[in-house]
Amino acid sequence: xxxxxxxxxxxxxxxxxxxxxxxxxxxxxxxxxxxxxxxxxxxxxxxxxxxxxxxxxxxxxxxxxxxxxxxxxxxxxxxxxxxxxxxxxxxxxxxxxxxxxxxxxxxxxxxxxxxxxxxxxxxxxxxxxxxxxxxxxxxxxxxxxxxxxxxxxxxxxxxxxxxxxxxxxxxxxxxxxxxxxxxxxxxxxxxxxxxxxxxxxxxxxxxxxxxxxxxxxxxxxxxxxxxxxxxxxxxxxxxxxxxxxxxxxxxxxxxxxxxxxxxxxxxxxxxxxxxxxxxxxxxxxxxxxxxxxxxxxxxxxxxxxxxxxxxxxxxxxxxxxxxxxxxxxxxxxxxxxxxxxxxxxxxxxxxxxxxxxxxxxxxxxxxxxxxxxxxxxxxxxxxxxxxxxxxxxxxxxxxxxxxxxxxxxxxxxxxxxxxxxxxxxxxxxxxxxxxxxxxxxxxxxxxx
Amino acid sequence: xxxxxxxxxxxxxxxxxxxxxxxxxxxxxxxxxxxxxxxxxxxxxxxxxxxxxxxxxxxxxxxxxxxxxxxxxxxxxxxxxxxxxxxxxxxxxxxxxxxxxxxxxxxxxxxxxxxxxxxxxxxxxxxxxxxxxxxxxxxxxxxxxxxxxxxxxxxxxxxxxxxxxxxxxxxxxxxxxxxxxxxxxxxxxxxxxxxxxxxxxxxxxxxxxxxxxxxxxxxxxxxxxxxxxxxxxxxxxxxxxxxxxxxxxxxxxxxxxxxxxxxxxxxxxxxxxxxxxxxxxxxxxxxxxxxxxxxxxxxxxxxxxxxxxxxxxxxxxxxxxxxxxxxxxxxxxxxxxxxxxxxxxxxxxxxxxxxxxxxxxxxxxxxxxxxxxxxxxxxxxxxxxxxxxxxxxxxxxxxxxxxxxxxxxxxxxxxxxxxxxxxxxxxxxxxxxxxxxxxxxxxxxxxx
Numbered sequence: 001x002x003x004x005x006x007x008x009x010x011x012x013x014x015x016x017x018x019x020x021x022x023x024x025x026x027x028x029x030x031x032x033x034x035x036x037x038x039x040x041x042x043x044x045x046x047x048x049x050x051x052x053x054x055x056x057x058x059x060x061x062x063x064x065x066x067x068x069x070x071x072x073x074x075x076x077x078x079x080x081x082x083x084x085x086x087x088x089x090x091x092x093x094x095x096x097x098x099x100x101x102x103x104x105x106x107x108x109x110x111x112x113x114x115x116x117x118x119x120x121x122x123x124x125x126x127x128x129x130x131x132x133x134x135x136x137x138x139x140x141x142x143x144x145x146x147x148x149x150x151x152x153x154x155x156x157x158x159x160x161x162x163x164x165x166x167x168x169x170x171x172x173x174x175x176x177x178x179x180x181x182x183x184x185x186x187x188x189x190x191x192x193x194x195x196x197x198x199x200x201x202x203x204x205x206x207x208x209x210x211x212x213x214x215x216x217x218x219x220x221x222x223x224x225x226x227x228x229x230x231x232x233x234x235x236x237x238x239x240x241x242x243x244x245x246x247x248x249x250x251x252x253x254x255x256x257x258x259x260x261x262x263x264x265x266x267x268x269x270x271x272x273x274x275x276x277x278x279x280x281x282x283x284x285x286x287x288x289x290x291x292x293x294x295x296x297x298x299x300x301x302x303x304x305x306x307x308x309x310x311x312x313x314x315x316x317x318x319x320x321x322x323x324x325x326x327x328x329x330x331x332x333x334x335x336x337x338x339x340x341x342x343x344x345x346x347x348x349x350x351x352x353x354x355x356x357x358x359x360x361x362x363x364x365x366x367x368x369x370x371x372x373x374x375x376x377x378x379x380x381x382x383x384x385x386x387x388x389x390x391x392x393x394x395x396x397x398x399x400x401x402x403x404x405x406x407x408x409x410x411x412x413x414x415x416x417x418x419x420x421x422x423x424x425x426x427x428x429x430x431x432x433x434x435x436x437x438x439x440x441x442x443x444x445x446x447x448x
Numbered sequence: 449x450x451x452x453x454x455x456x457x458x459x460x461x462x463x464x465x466x467x468x469x470x471x472x473x474x475x476x477x478x479x480x481x482x483x484x485x486x487x488x489x490x491x492x493x494x495x496x497x498x499x500x501x502x503x504x505x506x507x508x509x510x511x512x513x514x515x516x517x518x519x520x521x522x523x524x525x526x527x528x529x530x531x532x533x534x535x536x537x538x539x540x541x542x543x544x545x546x547x548x549x550x551x552x553x554x555x556x557x558x559x560x561x562x563x564x565x566x567x568x569x570x571x572x573x574x575x576x577x578x579x580x581x582x583x584x585x586x587x588x589x590x591x592x593x594x595x596x597x598x599x600x601x602x603x604x605x606x607x608x609x610x611x612x613x614x615x616x617x618x619x620x621x622x623x624x625x626x627x628x629x630x631x632x633x634x635x636x637x638x639x640x641x642x643x644x645x646x647x648x649x650x651x652x653x654x655x656x657x658x659x660x661x662x663x664x665x666x667x668x669x670x671x672x673x674x675x676x677x678x679x680x681x682x683x684x685x686x687x688x689x690x691x692x693x694x695x696x697x698x699x700x701x702x703x704x705x706x707x708x709x710x711x712x713x714x715x716x717x718x719x720x721x722x723x724x725x726x727x728x729x730x731x732x733x734x735x736x737x738x739x740x741x742x743x744x745x746x747x748x749x750x751x752x753x754x755x756x757x758x759x760x761x762x763x764x765x766x767x768x769x770x771x772x773x774x775x776x777x778x779x780x781x782x783x784x785x786x787x788x789x790x791x792x793x794x795x796x797x798x799x800x801x802x803x804x805x806x807x808x809x810x811x812x813x814x815x816x817x818x819x820x821x822x823x824x825x826x827x828x829x830x831x832x833x834x835x836x837x838x839x840x841x842x843x844x845x846x847x848x849x850x851x852x853x854x855x856x857x858x859x860x861x862x863x864x865x866x867x868x869x870x871x872x873x874x875x876x877x878x879x880x881x882x883x884x885x886x887x888x889x890x891x892x893x894x895x896x
Contacts, residue, residue, distance in 0.1 A: 097787050098786065138626055139630075141624055145623075149597075152633070168869065169869060170868075172847065173847055174783045174784060174816055174848055175814075175815045176598055176815045176816075176852050177849035178587040178588070178589075178637055179867055180872070180875055181638055182636065185600070186630055194629070206682065208683055229544065232654075234721060235657075235721055237721065273685065273728070273729055274729060277724065280723075280725045284722060337542070338544055338623075369623075401620045401627045402627050403626045404622070404625060406626060408627055412627070419627055420617070420627070423616040424628070427628055427629045429882075433878065434877075445628065445629070
């Protein structure tokens with residue numbers, strides 16, 4: 001089917017300065033230098049590049065905004081980068097269907113700017129202004145997942161270029177279907193190892209009218225977690241439920257010149273459908289947090305107040321950076337069952353003390369997802385690795401996962417069999433079936 | 449690895465009267481007579497039977513409560529039935545984790561009876577008292593899907609016996625993970641063609657404290673659908689949003705001796721987190737339905753009132769049966785984008801008129817899922833088939849799916865390629881990879 005090509009169907013950028021940029025990722029981690037970069041603008045150009053890559057046995061790494069934290073985008077040998085950031089058109093917004101269809105390079109803030117006038121939003125918010133293709137490839141989620149789910153819940157359909165260069169559509173732009181095998185969710189989270197996403201149809205949700213936010217300080221992590229779980233048990237319409245531990249609050253005090261209690265805090269959003277509902281729900285949350293020994297409660301009711309309250313949570317990483325100037329940072333990403341959540345945070349804190357690391361914890365409590373943020377330098381990188389390793393193994397031992405939302409990439413591959421056992425052989429069989437030549441993001445997620 | 453067996457590891461029931469029962473399904477549709485029935489009680493017995501089936505090349509049909517509507521369970525040749533209804537132990541309920549772990553034969557009412565004392569519920573409600581294994585196999589959903597999602601959203605992890613008789617665990621019992629390929633969702637909806645589910649860990653949700661129900665009559669289907677979509681756009685906490693068309697309401701009037709407006713009606717549940725919230729949300733719904741020319745509004749606030757209101761919706765099928773004594777019934781299951789929903793109902797009504805069929809429509813409006821209920825006899829079965837066929841093709845033409853929640857089974861196989869195009873070849877490749885001998889529910893979903 002494929003024939004020999006004189007050259008690639010698209011121009012390939014091989015300038016040193018450009019290749020250098022693609023050799024190091026957002027975390028500062030370095031890979032091999034890729035052999036070049038191509039910038040396809042649409043599905044036909046991607047498909048042509050894949051057919052050429054197949055004919056020439058060129059391995060490919062597809063990428064969007066480049067915000068991966070787990071080495072997904074680093075070349076291992078002589079890969080060609082397929083940079084989809086220029087395939088960034090919003091193809092359709094259908095307010096009546098609550099859907100949008102986009103090219104993979106569209107970022108979430110770009111999409112949200114376009115849907116706002118319809119009163120709708122794309123809810124998956126991983127923090128970074130990631131591309132939707134990249135977010136699907138890593139099965140991203142984030143702060144709003146407790147209410148709206150992650151990418152699998154919010155992507156209805158995909159267009160994908162397969163390893164043989166053919167194009168398939170997976171899923172349908174309907175709210176539910178029981179037709180055929182769920183290939184859409186197989187591609188989501190596969191990190192470009194099974195196909196290249198060239199189009200997504202996603203769900204949009206109404207922008208809520210009545211929002212309340214709270215910041216509540218607690219004496220202990222356990223008290224904060226217990227309060228959070230009681231809110232979930234009371235079916236309160238919580239849309240963000242974030243934990244910042246004491247070291248994080250101390251860093252925020254310094255960074256913002258604030259005077260918050262230097263103890264673990266929850267940052268909470270509730271989304272209500274009327275003002276009386278918002279008031280009743282906020283009161284119920286206040287009752288719950290007081291019953292769990294809340295030290296300090298700040299409630300934000302106006303847009304300005306809410307923005308100021310959440311600015312702290314969003315500034316946490318910058319506050320830690322400013323506290324540890326010159327450091328690089330590693331962010332862990334385990335998720336555990338709710339019953340293990342307080343113990344997981346305590347384990348991280350104890351491990352940090354034991355290893356002499358200045359860690360802080362920021363957790364998506366509503367999802368059982370714990371991020372530990374660890375400043376490090378070349379001098380103590382081995383210790384930081386040991387910390388991460390022991391934290392992952394603790395999560396796996398209590399029924400958790402090595403990665404709640406960042407993906408396996410390159411860095412978590414070693415835990416795949418510990419987490420999934422013999423199911424890894426099934427993953428390998430599927431990789432071989434979908435990508436028999438192994439040209440899609442080789443060495444990522446698993447080794448076939 | 450496998451060796452010759454003297455005989456099967458479990459007793460096989462081959463009595464004629466028993467096999468006759470398994471030859472006809474709940475819809476009255478008949479298949480071939482299976483060669484026997486085995487009743488494994490646990491994963492080891494299932495695995496042993498699969499190894500024996502592999503050694504003897506015996507095709508297998510696994511089943512739970514037997515409530516499939518699309519021929520999933522009918523033998524095509526000489527299959528052996530693996531009846532899992534006796535593998536029905538609840539293995540664990542963890543209220544703190546909001547999870548339960550069950551064997552596949554556990555039914556949803558059995559599970560809900562066990563979780564109620566913890567104030568928790570399993571929310572997927574397809575109507576029938578289906579087994580959880582069967583519900584996973586067909587990716588079932590139902591009336592509460594608009595709020596809680598279907599099986600994929602509510603199953604966290606599976607234990608599965610593969611075609612070679614080995615056992616794997618897919619997914620983890622955590623609220624989110626980005627680790628490895630999503631094999632859990634590949635098995636969900638695969639109708640026993642890729643593996644046999646022997647254990648499920650599912651999500652539980654708090655039983656809501658504040659419920660309100662409404663029955664609202666509208667002059668037209670379009671008015672009812674527009675009102676429903678406005679409720680979704682206002683982010684009201686709707687947990688059921690059901691349409692019954694005029695013929696359905698007429699049948700209910702006769703069956704119940706009631707005097708409802710004989711026009712299309714919505715049956716609505718809202719779940720609130722406080723009484724003020726419930727009152728505000730009910731008022732907002734009343735405002736919306738009045739703006740869409742509501743003819744009659746009945747609000748139910750107590751448990752007794754709510755039960756009476758929903759009894760009508762649940763009795764709809766019996767009302768239609770009583771109106772058409774001696775008839776069999778076919779139920780269609782298309783789902784379409786919201787913007788096509790009113791047109792899909794109108795298309796069904798016009799088609800019914802054109803073909804002289806006494807249809808009625810009951811739709812899960814919140815999911816775009818339209819069930820047409822059609823009484824028929826042997827005399828007009830060909831016409832009913834024509835109706836169903838034209839309705840499916842209409843749904844596919846407007847971007848919908850042949851099956852929102854019942855599955856492809858045997859009866860919808862002919863639409864698979866029309867719906868999924870070249871993705872069917874990928875499904876076939878996966879079937880061949882996971883079940884190379886083709887012994888798992890052969891001829892269902894697709895032909896490899």
